Amino acid sequence: MPTILSTLLLVLVIFLVSTLVLFFIVQKYLSFFKFENNGYPAIFSFAIGTTFGLTLAFICVSTWQNYNHIDSVVSKEATTLTTIYRTLDAFKPEFRDPSAKLLTGYAKKVITQEWPLMSKSQFDHDAYNDFHQFQIRLLHHIPLNNAEMAAQQEELRLISEYYALRLERITSAKSALDHSMMLTLGLGALIFIFYQCLHAMPGKRQHLVMISLLSISIGLIFFLILSYNTPFSGPNAISPEALSKALELWQIDSAVPLR
Numbered sequence: 001m002p003t004i005l006s007t008l009l010l011v012l013v014i015f016l017v018s019t020l021v022l023f024f025i026v027q028k029y030l031s032f033f034k035f036e037n038n039g040y041p042a043i044f045s046f047a048i049g050t051t052f053g054l055t056l057a058f059i060c061v062s063t064w065q066n067y068n069h070i071d072s073v074v075s076k077e078a079t080t081l082t083t084i085y086r087t088l089d090a091f092k093p094e095f096r097d098p099s100a101k102l103l104t105g106y107a108k109k110v111i112t113q114e115w116p117l118m119s120k121s122q123f124d125h126d127a128y129n130d131f132h133q134f135q136i137r138l139l140h141h142i143p144l145n146n147a148e149m150a151a152q153q154e155e156l157r158l159i160s161e162y163y164a165l166r167l168e169r170i171t172s173a174k175s176a177l178d179h180s181m182m183l184t185l186g187l188g189a190l191i192f193i194f195y196q197c198l199h200a201m202p203g204k205r206q207h208l209v210m211i212s213l214l215s216i217s218i219g220l221i222f223f224l225i226l227s228y229n230t231p232f233s234g235p236n237a238i239s240p241e242a243l244s245k246a247l248e249l250w251q252i253d254s255a256v257p258l259r
Contacts, residue, residue: 004235008223015219016212019193023211026197027204034200041199048195052188056221059185063176067228070172071238077165078242081107084158085250090151095141099134100250106130107247111240118173119233135159173232177225185225189218 026033035041085103088096109127117123138156143149177185193215201207227236 007235011223012219015215019215063228066176070231075242078246080162082246102134115240121174123170
């Protein structure tokens with residue numbers, strides 16, 4: 001998996017090299033398009049920059065909020081699954097122990113098998129089958145006392161909540177921005193930088209430095225968008241740490257005899 005630093009450097013290098021290539025193409029072949037900085041080009045530059053900047057800001061904040069939301073969903077999923085596991089304490093060992101084994105196996109498969117698949121927008125059917133078998137056992141179980149009856153009703157409610165959380169996690173494995181949005185952002189950056197290349201300035205070196213700094217600034221924003229665009233892949237991919245910690249708690253609970 002690429003690191004944050006390597007991804008950042010890659011994005012900045014791509015933006016900087018592309019900008020320099022575009023700058024030299026404009027200077028060599030499109031010099032007749034240049035315009036003097038008499039005030040009117042600055043007005044249009046400000047208008048283009050404002051429109052493009054607001055679009056970048058909106059999308060950057062939107063992807064960040066979506067990433068945080070999915071991270072919260074993963075934490076809630078682990079918490080709900082832990083509550084389901086611990087509510088099994090109300091049942092007799094004949095039902096509790098096999099059910100706990102199914103839940104433990106399901107959690108392990110989600111961590112080791114399903115999580116890597118989510119970077120490709122996929123999920124593991126085998127892991128889901130274990131949880132489904134647990135639900136079937138619960139539905140077919142006949143409560144032996146009032147405590148088991150109350151626990152069974154609570155488990156069914158928790159399972160319904162968990163299904164919604166799991167479904168939201170799986171459907172969020174895809175990119176938050178579709179290809180048309182990414183294409184629009186890329187073309188917007190190209191147009192904005194191209195327009196800045198057309199300005200006539202006293203010195204080429206000064207113009208080159210300003211264009212380079214502009215491309216690096218835009219590249220930083222694109223890095224943030226790309227980092228949080230796919231919650232389960234990339235340098236900032238959400239890890240199954242919450243579920244792993246929950247599984248550790250289960251193992252501690254199983255080591256203590258239940259009465």
